[in-house]
Each structure stands twice: as C-alpha cells, then as structure tokens.
Amino acid sequence: MILDKKGKLFGKVSIIDIAIIIVVIMGLVIVWPKVFRKDTGTSFVAKMDKLKIVFYQSEVQNFAVEAAKIGDIVTDKILNSTFGKVVDIETGESVSWVRTKTGEQAKVSKEGYSSVFITVEGTGVYGNNGVKIGNGEYFIGQTITLHVGKAAFYATIYDIKKI
Incomplete structure (x- = not known):
C-alpha cells in the first residue's frame, strides 16, 4: 500500500x-x-525631455500669423496634446506653386499670405522614432492642425530637437 x-x-x-x-x-x-x-533600466513613468519643435506652413493668411504671439500655448486639439509655448515666430513670403503656359512649375507668392516658422519649447519623451507628447506621437514631416493661442495652422513638423 x-x-x-x-x-x-x-x-x-x-x-x-x-x-x-x-x-x-x-x-x-x-x-x-x-x-x-535583472534591472532593465525602464520605469513605469518615462523621463520627460525638454524639446524644441519647429512647425512650418508655406501659405497662411496674414491675419492668422498676426494673431499668434510669443508665449502662446500650442496644442493639437485632435489628440489633446500640449506642445508648449511659442518662443519664436519667423515669417516670409508665401510659397505657392503654379503651372506656367509651358507646363513647368513656378514658385509664386500670394498677396495677403505669408509662410511661417513657429518655434515651440515644451516637454515630451524624445525617442529614435519621434516624440511622444501627451496622447500623441509626432514625427518630422507630419502635418497636423496646430492651435497657437487664438489662431489655427495646418502646419508640418519641420524639426524636433532635445534641448
């Protein structure tokens, strides 16, 4: 048994x-x-990096550019992300492309329009594949609807740097 x-x-x-x-x-x-x-070096809360992001729009109405001010808060309302505050605004002639009579493309400028570079400083998680800010992931070359103070822009992310 x-x-x-x-x-x-x-x-x-x-x-x-x-x-x-x-x-x-x-x-x-x-x-x-x-x-x-073994400690992997990751944590549940990612370390926030200080970022400088430059947005570019080739053609925007002058009154929208004039409404944007240094110190304005910059947001992406679609993903509810706050990028930070405007530290610099540079304007230039607007950039439009038209076809000539010979079929070639020509760069022209429109009256009442400007091109604009908006530089923003804020925080986010900087990575090899872009940055994570709030609820969104952002990449150089990405075009987003950007709210700067009381103005709205359809801008492209021109540059992202960790500072």
Whole structure:
C-alpha cells in the first residue's frame, strides 16, 4: 500500500507534508523572478525631455500669423496634446506653386499670405522614432492642425530637437 494507517506515504511522508512542499515551491516560482530580476533600466513613468519643435506652413493668411504671439500655448486639439509655448515666430513670403503656359512649375507668392516658422519649447519623451507628447506621437514631416493661442495652422513638423 502507498498510504499506511497513520496517513503517511510509504510510511515516511504525510500528505500534509507534500502539500506544504508544493505550496513552498509554487511560492518560490512566483516570488523569485520578482525579487531577483535583472534591472532593465525602464520605469513605469518615462523621463520627460525638454524639446524644441519647429512647425512650418508655406501659405497662411496674414491675419492668422498676426494673431499668434510669443508665449502662446500650442496644442493639437485632435489628440489633446500640449506642445508648449511659442518662443519664436519667423515669417516670409508665401510659397505657392503654379503651372506656367509651358507646363513647368513656378514658385509664386500670394498677396495677403505669408509662410511661417513657429518655434515651440515644451516637454515630451524624445525617442529614435519621434516624440511622444501627451496622447500623441509626432514625427518630422507630419502635418497636423496646430492651435497657437487664438489662431489655427495646418502646419508640418519641420524639426524636433532635445534641448
């Protein structure tokens, strides 16, 4: 018989002893990796980096550019992300492309329109594949609807730098 009259397995180990050994082994299997894991260097909260982001729009109405001011908060309302504050606004002639009578493309400027570079400083998580700001991930060359103070722009991300 496997169990004797006293409830011992092969006359030496009781069933309760076996149950305790199984519980201890299961506990070690669960706890061991948590206590003795190798630190991967990642954390639940990513480190925020200070960023400088430059937005560009080749053709925007002058009154929209004039409404944007240094110090204005810059947001992406679609993803509810706040980029930071405007630190510089540079304007130039608007850039439009038209086809000439010979079929070539020619660069022209429109009256009442400007091109604009808007430089913003803020925080986000800078990575090899762009930046994460608020709820969105952003990349150089990406075009977004940008809200600067009371003005709106359909701007392209021209540059992103960690400062």
